[in-house]
Amino acid sequence: MTAARRVSAGLVVALLVGWASYAHAVGSRLWATGGVTNINGAAGGGITTWAVLNGYASDTESTVNVAVSSAQVDDFGVETVSIGFNWANRLAVTVAQNRLSVRPLDTTIRQQTIGLKLRLAGEALYDRFGQYSAGMQYTHNADFGIPALLGARDSNGIDFYLAASKVFLAAVADRNVIVNATLRATRANQLGLLGFGSARDDDYALVGEFSAGVFLDRRWLLGAEYRQKPDNLEAVAEDDWKTLYLVYAPSRLLAFTLAYVDLGRIAGFDDQDGYFLSLQSGF
Template sequence: MKKYLLVMICLLGAGFVSAAENRSRIIATGAATTIDGSAGGGIVPMAALSGYGAREESGGVAFASYVHVPDYTMSAVGGSWSWRNRVEFSLADQRLEHPTLSAALGVPLQDIRQSVAGVKVRLLGDILYSKWPQLSAGVMYKHNHDFTIPGAAGAKRDSDSEAYLAASKVFLGGAMGYNLLVNGVARYTRANQIGLVGFGGDKNDSRRWYAEASAGIFYNKHLLFGAEFKQKPDNLSFAGEDDWQTLFAAWFPNKKLALVAAYVDLGEVATLPNQDGWYLSVQGSF
C-alpha cells in the first residue's frame, strides 16, 4: 500500500502544476477515473471523456486508486488522454492481493496483475448543454498476467475484450434545486471479477449484456455525493459472483485535482463472502 500512497502523493503534486485550469470545460465535467482507467466514477464509466479539453483542445488525467476489503486489496494506477472532447484513450494497471485465498488453496501466489487498454468515443450530445444525454461507446482490452488461480477456478482465457454504451446527463436544478447526475451503462462482457479471475467459465463462456448505473447530487460545483451499481456475470461453478455497489463522495477543488472516497460492497469474491470496505482514488488533470 505504501507504494501506491506514494504514487497518489506524486499525482497530487502533478495536479498542482498542471495546465488543466486553462482548459475550457466546466469543473467536474471530466468526471473521476474508474479502476479500469476510463472517465467515470469508481466502478462504473460515464459518457464523459477525461480531462477538461473542449472542441479545439486536448487533455487528460493520471490516477491512482486503492480498494481495501477484509480478504483482498486492490490497487490501480494509470491515465487517459482525450482529443477535442471526442475520443478518449486510457491505460490502467491493476493488482489484486489475495493472501486469504492463497492460504486456503495452499499456493504461494499472493497477487494477480491485469492490464487494461481502452478507447471511448463520444457519439452525440453533451453532458450539460444538450437536451438529450451525452452518449459514448467504449471498448476495452484486458490481459491477465497471472492466470494460475483463474485457470484453476475454471476461467477459459487470460485475455479478452469487452464493449459498453454509456449515457450521462446533468440535470441543472433537478433535485430540489441541486444539480442531479444520472448515468446508465450497458456492458457486453464475460469477465470474471472484471477480469481479475479471467474470462468465461464452465457455466457460461459467452459475452452477455449487463447493466450498470450511477447517480449523484452536486452539493455545490465542487462536491458530489452519489451511488453506483454494477451487475456482474456469474460464469464459474467454483464461486458465485455478486453485483457490486458503492456509496461515494467526490471532491473537485479545482480543475487540476479530484479526490473520491467510497464505501464498497463487493459481496462474495472467489468463495470469500462479505467483502465490503473502502475505496480511495486521486486524480491529477493536465
C-alpha cells in the same frame, strides 16, 4: 502494505500533487462533470463507466489524466494506476494496471486494461438528451494460475459498451444532478481479475451499470453506483457491485474520491465490503 510499497505510493501521490500545482491546460468544462477515473481506467465513478470522457477538454482542447486508487475489502485489495488521454472531447484512450491482493492466500493477481471511448453524440451538460458514447476495453490477466484453477477459460478478453450521461441543472433542491446508464457486453469474471468465461458459460453477457450523483456545490459530488456482473464460474459465485461515493474536486487539477463499496462474494469469500480511495490529477 510493505514499507517499500508505502514509499512508492507516497511518491506517486507527491508527484501528482506537485505536477498539478504547475499544470495549466486542464480543460474548460464544468468541474466534476468529467467524473473520476474508475477501476478500469475509464471516466466514470469508482466502478461504473460513464459516457463522459476523462478530464475537462472541450471540442478544441486535449487533456491528460493520471490517477491512483485503492479498494480494500475484508479479504482483498485492489491497487490501480492509470492514465487517460482525451482528444477534443471526442476520443479517450486509457491504460490501467490493476494489482489484486488475495490476503488469505498471500498472493497477487495483476492485469492490464487498454480502453477506447468515442463520444457519439450530445454533451452531458448542455444537450437536452445528454451525451452518448461507445467504448471497448481489452484486458490481459498476467497471473492466470488462480483463475484457471477456478475454471476460467481465457486470460484475455474484450468488453464492449454503450453509455449515456446527462446533467440536470437545478434538479434537486436547486442542485445539479448527474445520472448515467451503461450497457456492457462482457465475458469477464470479476472484471477479468479471475479471467474470462468458463467451460460452463463462455458467451458474452449483457449487463447494466447505473449511477446518480448530486452536486452539493461545484466542488462536492455525492452519489451511488450499481454494477451488474455476469456469473460464469461454476466453482465460485459472483455478485453485483454497489457503492456510495463522495467526490471532492477543489479545482480542475485535482479530484479526491472516498467510497463505501459492497462487492458481495469474491472467489468463495462472502460479504466483501470496505472502502475505495482515489486521487486524480489532470493537465
